[in-house]
Amino acid sequence: MTSKASSASGGPLATDRSIGTIEPVFEFYDAMPTGVSVAADGRIFINFPRWGDDVPFTVGEIRNGQVVPYPDAPTNIFDPARPGETLGSVQSVVVDAANRLWILDTAAPGFSSPVAGGAKLVAADLATNKVVKTIVLPSSTVLPTTYINDVRFDLRRGKAGIAYITDSSISGPGGIIVVDLDSGESWRKLTGHKSTSPDPAFIPVVEGERLAAREKGKPPAPFSVASDGIAISADGTTLYYCPLSSRHLYSVPTALLLDRHASEAAIAEAVVDLGEKGASDGLEADDKGRIYAGDYERNSVRQRQADGEWKTIAHDPRILWPDTLSVASDGYLYFTANQLHRQAQFHEGQDQRVKPYTLFRVRIDAGPVLLK
Secondary structure (H helix, E strand, O other): OOOOOEOOOOOEOOOOOOEOOOEEEEEEOOOOOOOEEEOOOOOEEEEOOOOOOOOOOOEEEEEOOEEEEOOOOHHHOOOOOOOOOOOOOEEEEEEOOOOEEEEEEOOOHHHOOOOOOOOEEEEEEOOOOEEEEEEEOOOOOOOOOOOEEEEEEEOOOOOOOEEEEEEOOOOOOOEEEEEEOOOOOEEEEOOOOHHHOOOOOOOOEEOOEEOEEOOOOOOOEEOOOOEEEEEEOOOOOEEEEEEOOOOEEEEEEHHHHHOOOOOHHHHHHHOEEEEEOOOOOOEEEEOOOOEEEEEOOOOEEEEEOOOOOEEEEEEOOOOOOEEEEEEOOOOEEEEEEOOHHHOHHHOOOOOOOOOOEEEEEEEOOOOEOOOO
8 A cells, every 4th residue: 555645635745844054064974973163264173972982083173075183193092091181082172262172071981970180171273283271170170970061262351261161960960160271270150050950840852752861671761961052142241051951041140150259149149041942952152142052852953132032043854963053254053963862872772873964054144252
C-alpha cells in the first residue's frame, strides 16, 4: 500500500515553514564540534571537546577546506604532567577585541572532575599564532563539580581586561566566574543562585522526544545543566546568561560582578529574570544592542530586540541543536548545529547522530561586541 503526502484534493499537505535563510559554511565528518569564533579577517576557529569521540586535536582552524590543529598539534596533545601547558578538553573559543583567540579548557573530558591545574584560559596571538598568556584557574573558583563552558571579555576593565565565564555543572552549583586578565586572579559570583541553576520544573522536548539520560533497564534521568550561555551588552554594563536546563534569560550588572566585596545578597537582588526565550545552549550579542539565543527545542535561532521582544531569525529542520553562536565582522551570525541531543547517552547507548555536523551562518547586518 502506497501513501502520499497529499490532501484529499490531491495537493500537497501543509508542513512546518522555515524562517530566514541559513547558509552552510563547513561540514564536519569526524568529531563533534561545539564552539566557533570568527576573527575580524574572517579566520574561523572551532573546538571539539573530548566527550567520547576520537578527538586528535581539541582546537582547530578551518583552512583551505579542512580543519587543522590550532595553535599547533603538540599543544593539543594533553599531557597530565603538564596540565597547564597542554589542552585537555576545550569547550569554547572566543576572539577578543585585541585579535587574540581565547581558549577555554575545561580539563574535564566527558564532564569528569577537572584535572588539577588544567582548567584554564589560554590566549593565542592571531598575528603570530603563538600562545601569549595562560591563566590557570584555582580550586577556589573551579570546584570539583565545575564545568567551565563559555566566556565573554571586556578589555576596558582594569589593567588588561576582565573575562566572565559560566560554570555549567551537571552535578554541583552553577555560577559566574570572573577573571582579572592582568593578575590572573578569579572569583565566583551567584554560585548556586536560581538564575545559574537548572530549572527543576524544566522538561525539554527535542525532535518530539523528552531529552533525558537513558540507560537500558533504568528510568529516564533528568539532564540538568546549570549556567551555560553567556553574552555581554554592547556597552559592557550588563551580563546576560542562562542555564541550559531552562527557558529563561537572566541579566546582572557587571559592576556587581566586578566588585569582589559586593555581598551575594546584593548581587542576587540585582539579577533580572527577563522571561522566556526558549531553551538555549549558546547566547551572543551584537553591536546594535540585540541578544541572540539558540532554541534547541524548536530548531531555531532567535533575536531579542532592544524593546525586549523576541524575533525568530532562523527556523529550519537542519538546525539540529544550535550550540555556540558567534557574531562576525562580515555581518553574519555563525553557529554550530551538532546534534548534541542524539548522542548515545540520551538513547540507551545508541549514537543517533548523522554526520556531517554543520557550521551555519545567517545574515544579521550587525557586528560583534568589541570592548577595548
